[in-house]
Amino acid sequence: MSENGKPKFAMYWAASCGGCEIAVLNIGEKILDVDANFEVAFWPVAMDAKYKDVEAMPDKSILLTLFNGGIRNAENEELAHLLRRKSQILVAFGSCACEGCIPGLANLSKPQVIFDTVYRSVSTENPEKLEPQYEYQMPEGTIHIPQFYPVLKTLDQVVHVDYYMPGCPPESHQIAAVIDLVIKVLHGEATLPPPGTTIGAGGSTVCDECSRTRNVKAIKQFVRIQDVAHIDPDLCLLEQGIPCNGPATRDGCGALCPSAGAQCIGCYGPAEGVLDYGARLIAAYASVIDSNDPEEIDRILDGIPDPVGQFYRFNLAGSMLRAGTPAWRGNGSS
Amino acid sequence: MMQRVTIDPITRLEGHGKIEIFLNEDGDVANTYFQIPELRGFERFCVGRPVEELPLLTNRICGVCPEAHHMAGAKAADAVYKVNIPSTAKKLRELLYSGFYFTDHTTHFYALAGPDFVIGPTAPVAERNILGIIHKVGLEIGGKVIQARKYGHTIVEMIGGRKVHPCTSIPGGLTKGITEEQRQEIEMMGRWGIEFAQFSLQLFNDIVLGNKEYVDLILGDIYTHQTYSIGLLDENNKVNFYDGLVSVVAPDGERIGKYAPNEYTEWIAERVEPWTYLKFPYLKKVGWKGFVDGKDSGVYFSTPLSRLNASDGMATPLAQEQYEKFYETLGGKPVHQRLTIHWARLIELLYSAERIVELATDPEITSDNFHTVPTEVPSEGIGIVEAPRGLLTHHYKTDERGVVTEVNLIVGTTNNYAPISMSIKKAAQNLIKKGTVVNEGLLNMVEMAFRAYDPCFGCATHSLPGQMPLQVTIRDANGEPIDVLKQYC
Numbered sequence: 001m002s003e004n005g006k007p008k009f010a011m012y013w014a015a016s017c018g019g020c021e022i023a024v025l026n027i028g029e030k031i032l033d034v035d036a037n038f039e040v041a042f043w044p045v046a047m048d049a050k051y052k053d054v055e056a057m058p059d060k061s062i063l064l065t066l067f068n069g070g071i072r073n074a075e076n077e078e079l080a081h082l083l084r085r086k087s088q089i090l091v092a093f094g095s096c097a098c099e100g101c102i103p104g105l106a107n108l109s110k111p112q113v114i115f116d117t118v119y120r121s122v123s124t125e126n127p128e129k130l131e132p133q134y135e136y137q138m139p140e141g142t143i144h145i146p147q148f149y150p151v152l153k154t155l156d157q158v159v160h161v162d163y164y165m166p167g168c169p170p171e172s173h174q175i176a177a178v179i180d181l182v183i184k185v186l187h188g189e190a191t192l193p194p195p196g197t198t199i200g201a202g203g204s205t206v207c208d209e210c211s212r213t214r215n216v217k218a219i220k221q222f223v224r225i226q227d228v229a230h231i232d233p234d235l236c237l238l239e240q241g242i243p244c245n246g247p248a249t250r251d252g253c254g255a256l257c258p259s260a261g262a263q264c265i266g267c268y269g270p271a272e273g274v275l276d277y278g279a280r281l282i283a284a285y286a287s288v289i290d291s292n293d294p295e296e297i298d299r300i301l302d303g304i305p306d307p308v309g310q311f312y313r314f315n316l317a318g319s320m321l322r323a324g325t326p327a328w329r330g331n332g333s334s
Numbered sequence: 335m336m337q338r339v340t341i342d343p344i345t346r347l348e349g350h351g352k353i354e355i356f357l358n359e360d361g362d363v364a365n366t367y368f369q370i371p372e373l374r375g376f377e378r379f380c381v382g383r384p385v386e387e388l389p390l391l392t393n394r395i396c397g398v399c400p401e402a403h404h405m406a407g408a409k410a411a412d413a414v415y416k417v418n419i420p421s422t423a424k425k426l427r428e429l430l431y432s433g434f435y436f437t438d439h440t441t442h443f444y445a446l447a448g449p450d451f452v453i454g455p456t457a458p459v460a461e462r463n464i465l466g467i468i469h470k471v472g473l474e475i476g477g478k479v480i481q482a483r484k485y486g487h488t489i490v491e492m493i494g495g496r497k498v499h500p501c502t503s504i505p506g507g508l509t510k511g512i513t514e515e516q517r518q519e520i521e522m523m524g525r526w527g528i529e530f531a532q533f534s535l536q537l538f539n540d541i542v543l544g545n546k547e548y549v550d551l552i553l554g555d556i557y558t559h560q561t562y563s564i565g566l567l568d569e570n571n572k573v574n575f576y577d578g579l580v581s582v583v584a585p586d587g588e589r590i591g592k593y594a595p596n597e598y599t600e601w602i603a604e605r606v607e608p609w610t611y612l613k614f615p616y617l618k619k620v621g622w623k624g625f626v627d628g629k630d631s632g633v634y635f636s637t638p639l640s641r642l643n644a645s646d647g648m649a650t651p652l653a654q655e656q657y658e659k660f661y662e663t664l665g666g667k668p669v670h671q672r673l674t675i676h677w678a679r680l681i682e683l684l685y686s687a688e689r690i691v692e693l694a695t696d697p698e699i700t701s702d703n704f705h706t707v708p709t710e711v712p713s714e715g716i717g718i719v720e721a722p723r724g725l726l727t728h729h730y731k732t733d734e735r736g737v738v739t740e741v742n743l744i745v746g747t748t749n750n751y752a753p754i755s756m757s758i759k760k761a762a763q764n765l766i767k768k769g770t771v772v773n774e775g776l777l778n779m780v781e782m783a784f785r786a787y788d789p790c791f792g793c794a795t796h797s798l799p800g801q802m803p804l805q806v807t808i809r810d811a812n813g814e815p816i817d818v819l820k821q822y823c
């Protein structure tokens with residue numbers, strides 16, 4: 001509790017794009033509810049963030065911290081440990097913190113390969129083959145930048161996480177609903193969900209909130225969306241052969257992308273009860289392929305040009321492929 | 335041993351931008367280093383992905399300007415397939431993008447930059463915010479700002495399918511069009527936007543240009559750099575955000591050329607320094623001469639001001655009037671005083687609103703001819719748009735299936751890494767003399783130098799535009815801290 005009796009709230013970004021912050025700011029007047037019920041102790045985007053003050057706070061003195069972004073470098077991990085120590089409830093907020101998101105695809109490449117790509121690109125003039133050094137001696141003194149980790153980690157691969165809030169970014173109406181719930185808990189009108197729960201999302205799949213018409217799915221080929229002359233505005237995209245990720249993806253967004261004629265790309269992560277997102281999507285696709293001939297099935301599957309990207313686009317870092325344990329199981333390595 | 339001053343823009347966070355200032359034995363500034371401490375590696379992990387996904391994946395570079403990456407990515411993917419998209423598709427994308435500019439420029443002026451001028455550069459930090467503006471000019475304006483941001487976002491969502499990370503642009507056009515009802519709503523919002531932008535320019539005129547203290551600050555040497563200007567131009571050499579040729583104008587105003595997207599590697603090169611993760615782009619034809627001004631130095635800037643400098647005018651009538659007033663007031667082209675970027679941004683705000691109305695009243699805009707199926711074998715393509723914070727270049731190569739084999743990105747704020755570094759050094763040199771650190775004003779003067787560029791290190795790292803949290807640690811000759819100054823941290 002702070003001096004004015006209000007519990008403390010914090011929000012922080014690690015390796016992220018800033019879209020989670022924009023989504024929170026887009027909740028509009030609900031921000032005032034946050035202000036009325038919490039003392040905002042630390043939120044770099046919205047206020048004078050006091051990092052040193054966070055260090056000086058007693059442990060567990062922040063009631064609720066929303067942590068977005070993955071753990072890409074040593075500095076990100078330091079902040080994860082600090083905020084875990086200071087927070088009673090730590091929420092992995094958004095796809096990056098929950099499951100690694102798009103930047104987690106970097107885990108397919110070794111750091112040196114990433115450096116070689118970036119620092120020797122077609123427009124880079126770098127005859128001396130320079131690349132960033134964590135410690136560098138300039139004529140005037142030594143300067144530092146943080147260590148780039150071998151892989152991007154999810155938040156719960158470095159600290160224990162209490163709740164998961166998926167989405168890239170989480171939709172604003174879901175954020176508002178979670179804030180309402182926490183305020184009710186504060187006033188004794190509701191109880192917190194069990195630890196480890198996914199909050200601010202549905203318990204089913206994107207297909208279940210998609211308004212497109214679904215029939216018996218039976219497809220003879222996968223097609224690339226740009227090759228479709230006329231995307232049927234009413235029919236299930238997967239039935240049109242477009243590789244939509246809806247069947248494996250958690251609902252909660254309102255099926256925004258399919259409603260706009262674009263396939264679900266899976267940003268809300270695995271549906272409730274799914275241990276491995278890619279395995280579930282592979283099973284879903286397998287079940288709609290209309291063939292029993294192995295050669296024809298191979299040909300149909302060749303219509304997916306990038307399997308690892310298709311099946312693990314948002315959750316490679318948090319998948320069983322890399323970690324052995326799915327990230328959203330709340331392991332926490334320390 | 336040299337004295338060292340560390341300006342650590344902590345938060346946003348503890349890093350994501352850090353300044354080291356070294357003093358010489360006389361106590362004057364010997365050198366400054368502006369470090370970007372983060373890399374995510376999109377250029378590597380976009381390899382292997384189907385090219386139609388790149389407008390979606392590269393959105394995640396920056397949640398502040400995903401629209402810019404979505405557009406540059408879609409244009410590069412069009413070019414990979416050598417497909418000419420239908421004119422309705424081009425207009426819809428530009429309409430989405432104009433809505434985005436309207437929101438983005440509004441946010442920057444009112445929430446981030448405006449307070450310095452409307453409230454005053456030396457006013458207490460606690461008052462220098464959007465609430466301070468509302469307090470000074472009236473409650474009504476707060477409602478207008480919120481309305482302006484909402485309208486821009488609504489246009490983005492109508493055409494792009496989502497408020498953050500739009501999803502509808504694909505190779506050959508879009509996945510959907512707009513209805514007549516949506517068109518009418520967009521036209522209404524655009525007309526409201528023109529009035530709002532004119533009101534904003536009047537506010538700037540009354541409060542800033544009417545105050546000699548501010549005018550002196552804007553025109554003073556501390557915020558002036560003589561570098562090249564670049565900007566994307568339409569076929570009439572007018573500013574365009576979505577398409578055209580990139581104009582390059584020398585510090586003396588001479589246009590040294592214009593380049594098409596597929597010529598960018600002849601014009602722009604990037605330099606690697608071992609002490610930072612971000613590269614320094616410069617004009618290849620001029621060459622890298624270090625962090626210096628002048629016609630012989632390849633340093634350029636890419637902001638609303640550089641776009642005005644690089645152009646012959648604005649494509650819409652009301653913005654053109656303001657363009658003419660801008661250069662009449664400031665003594666002709668090009669203008670080098672960096673704080674005038676804020677004024678130039680408001681002229682672009684007016685242009686974006688006028689452009690929304692132009693496009694929303696175009697008879698083709700509701701056509702259902704919004705996509706062309708690509709038929710050529712995919713190979714290589716480059717897409718360029720103007721992001722609000724600088725020119726954005728996406729360059730993709732693919733195999734014959736359209737699977738990406740190579741990606742190169744030169745991102746908005748990155749263009750300005752060298753000039754921002756120079757602005758920091760100049761502010762430090764002016765404010766630290768013979769060992770005397772001018773505490774009062776140092777942080778805000780440095781921050782104002784930053785803020786004019788509207789730096790978005792979300793594209794390089796994270797920081798939302800505008801407020802750079804700064805911590806200055808002043809160390810004695812033994813490296814012991816003797817004073818700490820803080821702002822936004």
